[in-house]
Amino acid sequence: MRAMVYRGPYRIRVEEKDRPRIEHPNDAIVKVQLAAICGSDLHLYHGMMPDTRVGHTFGHEFIGIVDEVGSSVQSLQVGDRVMVPFNVFCGSCWFCARGLCHNVNPNATAVGGIYGYSHTTGGYDGGQAEYVRVPFADVGPSLIPDWMSDEDAVLCTDALATAYFGAQLGEIVEGDTVVVFGAGPIGIFAAKSSWLMGAGRVIVVDHLDHRLEKARTFAQAETLNFTEYADIVVEMKKQTDYLGADVAIDAVGAEADGNLLMHVTSAKLKLQGGSPVALNWAIDSVRKGGTISVMGAYGPLFSAVKFGDALNKGLTLRMNQCPVKRQWPRLFEHIRNGYLKPSEIVTHRVPLEHIGEAYHMFSAKLDGCIKPLIVPDAA
């Protein structure tokens, strides 16, 4: 089969690989119909995630058709059209109750299993390929509703679910001012989700004008380009009558811009688990007693986070990898009711054979790229 493979930082190519096989009685093999590149894939692409092996296939956002099932699979049949949450999970362990499975990642206890996200998350090849192995087929995948488009479905496998979850972790109450750092797909979806939970104001901060434009049109958010202000934290205080936002959502993560030293020491030199710029801005922008929801992905190494300010301000910091499947029933309602139309943020649809260019375009933020999708059999 054809699959994207990692060759080293900033280098990938498409190769012929063995089609995955059933390795456990509850495995399924899914023929990928559509995949996406996630902003967190860029951390792998840039060589930031420890134990990213040459030959690894990325991709934790994908949908497809069931091509083969293991002997104990009861809920899926060959030919089913399925969406697969980015998390691999067993559905029965103590941690599964908390959305944090313990039975699928032998490589670390600090993170669960994720498709196509290095061996630090279990060593599972991902969905930017023609086929993918899906463990625990009776637990993870769901049938895609007939009325749902492929593009809406693939965005439910991570980006939309994570953003919606992030807004929930913000514990938004009616009238809250929510500031979202980052106008990528997660940030834009988080801004939109904040309204559903009753926010009174939603402000999105980024430095890319085309993304801020999308935050205004898709999510009806106010926007601030942080490069236009000497100190974005002071501006946030001014914007909120010197109170500070009630809730801040970090939708940036490990490669945050805004402070060159922090960016270079993390994204280039790998001396931190991630650039904490957005998280520190969140800590300083939110009001005393406020809540911060961290949805941006960070690596396992330490980062220079301003915990003193968080302590002294009495903040609540909440974070987790999103338990995707738990979000789906409600998200399906919102999509069907027209409150959310996730596919509107898709900017590029790229054949698998050209995925190298798609990664470069997404990484370098070229051509107004916000969300690229990968089509395995576009030829």
Add this chain to the structure above:
Amino acid sequence: MTLDEQLDRTPDAQVPTYTPAGPPRPSADELRARIPGWGVDLDPADRPSVPKLQLDPGRTGAHWDFPERQQEEPPRERSIEHRFLTPVFGTAQPTRGLSGAIRKLAYARWSDAQTAHWLALIAADRVDVVEGFVGSILSGHPDNLLAETGIRAELTGDGLRSRTGDGRTDWKHQWMDPFVVAAPWVLAGAGAVAAVRRLLR
């Protein structure tokens, strides 16, 4: 009037944050009229992630208390913070070569809590890249740096205009990216030169 001018005209004693009133909030009716779906998840108790603990094995689809074990072949590295190899695991890219030896050491020696564990894995990643490069030559499918970096997107994706037409700040560090790409080759080359010189002495 700009925000700064508005703020300047407000007397200190009327800035709501410094009084018991606090800042004004927009009304629910106005928001509902302006934002499709505003407030449909208003009740914090009626959100999918509330409560946090939601174990209902009958609904997850799991028909086991402890999953059947996946066959381990070849031996699989694991974190020493785990009591045993997890019943299911990924089998992509088994350890091999010098990078594999470093990775096995990182897993066998240090827990996830130790910085040495992660630094050893990052070092192994860089060794793996060099091994992959050599291996690609030996296999007859050598790496093509231009194709693999996707640099063609600079042309198809309007690279110059994309960088100049936005209020972006990442140009300050993007020039470093080629050095990150080339670093393993430069370091490996320097090491090879040093080794040859030493042998010739």
